[in-house]
Amino acid sequence: MLEMLISQLLALLEDPLTGLGISPIAVLRGIELFVIVLLTVFGAFFVRRVVVSLKQRAAKTQSKWDDTFFAAMQGPARSLVWVVGLSFAFERASVGLDLQAFFPPLRAALVVAVLTWAVIRFIDRIQRRIMTESGPDDLDLTTIEAIGRLIRITVLITAGLIILQTLGFSVSGVLAFGGLGGIAVGFAAKDLLSNFFGGLMIFLDRPFGVGDWIRSPDRNIEGTVESLGWRLTTIRTFDKRPLYVPNATFLQIAVENPSRMSNRRIYETIGVRYEDAAAVETILQQVEAMLRAHPEIDTEQTLMVNFNQFGASSLDFFVYCFTKTTVWTEFHQIKQDVLLKIYHIITTAGADVAFPTQTLHVQMEPESVLESAGSKTQR
Secondary structure: OHHHEEEEEEEEHHHHHOOOOHHHHHHHHHHHHHHHHHHHHHHHHHHHHHHHHHHHHOOOOOOOHHHHHHHHHHHHHHHHHHHHHHHHHHHOOOOOOOOOOOOHHHHHHHHHHHHHHHHHHHHHHHHHHHHHHHOOOOOOHHHHHHHHHHHHHHHHHHHHHHHHHHHHOOOOHHHHHHHHHHHHHHHHHHHHHHHHHHHHHHHHOOOOOOEEEEEEOOOEEEEEEEEOOEEEEEOOOOOEEEEEEEHHHHHHOOOOOHOOOOOOEEEEEEEEEEHHHHHHHHHHHHHHHHHHHOEOOHHHHHHHHEEEEEOOOEEEEEEEEEEEOOOOOHHHHHHHHHHHHHHHHHHHOOOOEEEOOOOOOOOOOOOHHHHHHHHHHHH
C-alpha cells in the first residue's frame, strides 16, 4: 500500500520536478533520510525519557541494584538508538553505490560495541557501590578490584571476538594468529608480562592490599598502598610522595606488612645507679605489677621485666611487653605512659635512672717520697 502511494506521488511530481531539473528519486531519497533522522531524534528522546522514568521509579524501591542498572543504561540506551537510526540512514543514502552489504554487519558490530559499553558501565557501578557501601571487615578491596578487572577484560575479549565474527573474520584464524603472535610479543614485552604476572600474584596471594602500610628490608620502599594496577603499584610514602613500583619487583623482594600485625612491642632497657642496687628487686616487682594492671598492655602475650646486666655505669633491666593496639599514634601514647610510670616507680623507691659516668681514682704518694723530692729541689 505504501509503495503504491509513493509510486502515485512520484508520478504526480515527476513532470514538475523534471522541469526544474530535479530527480524525483533524489527527492524521495531525501524525504526518506529526513524521516529516518527525525524518527531517530524522537526515538533517542523517547528512550531517554523512559530510562529516566524507570530510574526514578527504581529509586523508590528498597533494592539498589535496579538503580545501578538504569543509571548504567542511561547513556548506552540513547547511543543504541542513534547507532541503529544513523546506520539505516547511511544505508539508504548509499543505494546505488554497491555498499548495501557493508552496513548490516557494521550495524551489528556497533550494536555489540554499545551493549559492551553498557555492561562495562554496569560492572563499574556495581564495583563502586560494593566498595563504598560495605564495611572494611566485609570485603577485601584488592579482591574486589581484581574481580572487577577480570570480568571487564573477559567482557571486552568476548565482545571483540563477536565483533570480528560479525564483520566476517574467522575467529579460529584470529586465535591461531594470536597464539603465534603471542610468542613474538612475549619476547618483545618481557618486562610488561613480568609486571602483569607480578600483579596477578599480588591479587592471588594478597600479601598486601589497598590501604596497607608496607615496607621492604631489601629496597627503600615504605608507605601506604594507594592502588594496585596490572603493571604498577602506587605507594604513598610518609612524606606524601607517590612511589610507583613495577609489580615484578615484588616477585624478587621480601615485603613486610605492619598493618596486619596483631600487637605492637615495647622493648626498652633501663639503667639504675649502682648506689641504688638495694632497690632494684623492688623496682622490678613494681614495674611488672604496673604492666600487668595496665589496661592497654596485652597480658596474654609475652611480658617480661628482668635484671639484665651489670653495665659500665648502671644496673640494667629490660622491659618486654606488647600493646593491644596496632595504631602507630596510639602505640606511642601508651609507650610514653609506660615509660613515665616506670620513672615514677624508680624515683619513688628512692633510686634514680643512671647516666654514663666515670670515676677517677688519684693515688697519693707516701710522705717520705714527697720529703725526699722536696729536699732535692732545695739543693
